[in-house]
Amino acid sequence: MNKPHAVELEHIWTYFADQLVHQDISLCLEEGEILGLVGASGSGKTTLMREIIGLETPSKGTLKVLGEQVQESCATECRKRRNQTGVLFQNGALFSALSVFDNIAFPLRELGINDETLVKQMVCMKLAMVGLDSQAAMRSPSELSGGMVKRAALARALILEPELLLLDEPTSGLDPIASEDFVTLLRQLHQELNFTVVMITHDLHILRDLCSKVAVLADHQLIAFDTLEKVLSCEHPFIKLFFHNHRAERVFNALEVNHG
Numbered sequence: 001m002n003k004p005h006a007v008e009l010e011h012i013w014t015y016f017a018d019q020l021v022h023q024d025i026s027l028c029l030e031e032g033e034i035l036g037l038v039g040a041s042g043s044g045k046t047t048l049m050r051e052i053i054g055l056e057t058p059s060k061g062t063l064k065v066l067g068e069q070v071q072e073s074c075a076t077e078c079r080k081r082r083n084q085t086g087v088l089f090q091n092g093a094l095f096s097a098l099s100v101f102d103n104i105a106f107p108l109r110e111l112g113i114n115d116e117t118l119v120k121q122m123v124c125m126k127l128a129m130v131g132l133d134s135q136a137a138m139r140s141p142s143e144l145s146g147g148m149v150k151r152a153a154l155a156r157a158l159i160l161e162p163e164l165l166l167l168d169e170p171t172s173g174l175d176p177i178a179s180e181d182f183v184t185l186l187r188q189l190h191q192e193l194n195f196t197v198v199m200i201t202h203d204l205h206i207l208r209d210l211c212s213k214v215a216v217l218a219d220h221q222l223i224a225f226d227t228l229e230k231v232l233s234c235e236h237p238f239i240k241l242f243f244h245n246h247r248a249e250r251v252f253n254a255l256e257v258n259h260g
């Protein structure tokens with residue numbers, strides 16, 4: 001039996017004034033899947049993610065997230081869905097005036113959880129999960145390395161134990177080692193918590209090692225949505241450019257060898 005869908009886009013069209021961004025995009029992501037969203041700059045990846053979060057409304061089409069139709073949700077349903085969705089923005093988007101601890105605690109306090117013992121317990125659990133110690137928790141975001149900022153932002157995104165995690169270029173700005181560590185962390189957390197992930201990424205290693213599905217936006221359309229192996233065999237010029245250059249071939253050769 002198929003798993004329930006975590007994200008369902010049906011015939012999504014998006015215009016900003018008369019500028020077409022998305023033309024008839026449909027896809028279904030099952031619970032527990034990890035989707036890598038790829039596309040050239042300006043192809044509408046961020047807009048699609050903002051639509052899934054509910055920060056932007058498509059011009060046409062139906063968008064269902066965690067079983068609820070986003071456009072028809074009342075305020076209570078919107079709040080509930082927001083609490084079930086964790087977001088990691090590209091630069092971490094931590095509040096610079098708050099310590100790492102208070103950043104991670106922020107969604108709890110916003111929900112009205114003021115029992116400080118409980119808040120401390122929950123924050124410490126998430127800190128441990130992402131591999132940050134209590135010293136890092138007391139620092140301000142500006143005192144952290146790029147990798148630590150991503151971990152702190154991930155802890156904040158996970159604090160309410162979301163069913164859906166949205167990640168915008170989670171490894172951008174990280175050196176290869178910090179990037180690999182972050183991918184390992186994401187994989188471990190996904191195995192433990194089994195959330196669904198939608199992530200904008202151009203990181204070939206993430207697409208190869210982490211994503212169960214890859215979606216490619218080009219020419220305003222979803223030109224491919226499948227496993228990486230199937231996407232690699234598409235003939236579209238953007239796919240050739242992005243997935244079949246020398247660097248990509250080196251990363252994906254291992255995949256082709258592994259899968260015969």
Ligand SMILES: Nc1ncnc2c1ncn2[C@@H]1O[C@H](COP(=O)(O)OP(=O)(O)OP(=O)(O)O)[C@@H](O)[C@H]1O
Nearest residue numbers: 016017019021039040041042043044045046047048
């Ligand atoms: N709020 C907005 N109002 C008007 N135009 C917008 C708005 N948001 C995005 N756009 C336009 O929509 C198009 C898609 O933008 P979007 O940020 O979704 O692309 P992207 O694929 O995420 O790009 P990048 O990889 O550069 O971040 C762009 O032409 C952008 O200028």
